Amino acid sequence: MSKIKSFCRGSSSAVVLGELICEKLKVSTVEAVYNKTAIDLAGEMRCSFPAFSGNRLNLEKHVLKSLAEKENFSGFMNYIQHPRKHVESFIKEEVKKYIFTEHKDKTLNIQKKNVEDIKELVIRALFTATEKVKVQRGDTDMWLKEFSSLLKDKMAFDTICSQNFSDINDFEFLKKEVEKGLVSIVTETSSFSLEKMKEFRLQPDQILIDQLCTCCWVQCPFCGAVCTNTLENHDGDHSVPFHRSTAVNGWHYIGTVDFVVEFCTTQVASSKSFHPRHDSDEVIPHKQYRTAGSDYANWRITPDGSNLSYWKWFVCQFQKQLEDYYDLKFQGRGEIPSEWKTYSKEDAIKSLDEMYNL
Ligand SMILES: [Zn+2]
Numbered sequence: 130m131s132k133i134k135s136f137c138r139g140s141s142s143a144v145v146l147g148e149l150i151c152e153k154l155k156v157s158t159v160e161a162v163y164n165k166t167a168i169d170l171a172g173e174m175r176c177s178f179p180a181f182s183g184n185r186l187n188l189e190k191h192v193l194k195s196l197a198e199k200e201n202f203s204g205f206m207n208y209i210q211h212p213r214k215h216v217e218s219f220i221k222e223e224v225k226k227y228i229f230t231e232h233k234d235k236t237l238n239i240q241k242k243n244v245e246d247i248k249e250l251v252i253r254a255l256f257t258a259t260e261k262v263k264v265q266r267g268d269t270d271m272w273l274k275e276f277s278s279l280l281k282d283k284m285a286f287d288t289i290c291s292q293n294f295s296d297i298n299d300f301e302f303l304k305k306e307v308e309k310g311l312v313s314i315v316t317e318t319s320s321f322s323l324e325k326m327k328e329f330r331l332q333p334d335q336i337l338i339d340q341l342c343t344c345c346w347v348q349c350p351f352c353g354a355v356c357t358n359t360l361e362n363h364d365g366d367h368s369v370p371f372h373r374s375t376a377v378n379g380w381h382y383i384g385t386v387d388f389v390v391e392f393c394t395t396q397v398a399s400s401k402s403f404h405p406r407h408d409s410d411e412v413i414p415h416k417q418y419r420t421a422g423s424d425y426a427n428w429r430i431t432p433d434g435s436n437l438s439y440w441k442w443f444v445c446q447f448q449k450q451l452e453d454y455y456d457l458k459f460q461g462r463g464e465i466p467s468e469w470k471t472y473s474k475e476d477a478i479k480s481l482d483e484m485y486n487l
Pocket residue numbers: 349350351352353354372373393394430
């Protein structure tokens with residue numbers, strides 16, 4: 130009589146404990162799978178998505194390409210004024226497109242594989258814990274400790290107090306209870322949603338932003354081009370292979386509304402001078418631009434003729450919008466050279482490929 134009673138009590142305890150384990154497993158499986166999928170997707174994009182699979186210059190090229198393709202002036206100004214913020218939103222947008230539109234099958238496959246891995250891990254842990262307890266004639270406490278220690282490297286699994294379950298003696302039965310619950314956990318975790326993804330610690334776009342945007346973002350004081358050094362606080366000068374027309378950054382001739390259209394790489398070779406600050410009359414010869422204060426001192430601007438036709442196209446294409454934006458004019462000394470007007474959008478994009486692939 131007493132033996133049967135104890136068995137009944139023990140088996141209902143096993144059902145309750147099985148349910149409790151499954152509840153916890155469900156939460157930690159979803160978390161572990163989404164986090165792993167985020168890492169895998171970021172890794173996948175770093176290998177196969179052209180904008181993210183190269184160096185910093187390559188990313189910049191793709192950002193500029195996308196801006197040209199969209200031909201949206203406020204997008205350009207956002208990039209020119211807040212390059213880091215713009216590049217971060219570019220990454221976010223591209224990741225979203227990749228995961229949920231262009232490669233949503235791939236995303237789902239990665240997610241399913243990660244669910245399958247977790248399922249196998251749990252099944253192995255159930256088996257090992259049950260065998261150990263059987264062989265060593267252990268109790269619920271031993272089973273729970275063994276089970277959670279086998280999971281802990283791959284997923285979070287809160288400890289369950291074994292006190293209320295000390296009457297369990299059929300661990301094979303407990304194992305089967307958890308396996309039953311596991312089936313629905315696997316089904317529920319096999320889909321992938323943006324809302325769900327946002328709940329977890331790791332996001333593929335944030336992983337890529339951390340990898341790709343932890344670098345120098347200092348802008349050329351003349352043209353606004355961003356330093357391309359891959360270290361956030363680097364020694365030595367800031368530099369960039371391609372500068373821009375300083376009109377892009379709103380430079381103009383003092384006392385007039387005439388833009389300065391030349392590239393800063395041309396200006397630093399000229400015998401002209403500039404006013405580094407609005408609130409002072411101080412004049413600095415371009416050739417000695419480094420003496421104009423801290424913003425200028427650490428920039429290496431080498432005089433050369435590599436004037437990316439991209440920016441020539443940009444100035445011509447958005448002439449009117451630039452005039453309105455800065456309240457200046459492309460007139461007088463700031464007239465746009467006629468050669469600049471010969472570039473099409475396709476030429477501009479092609480110039481990026483040619484220059485950035487050097
Ligand atoms: Zn510059």
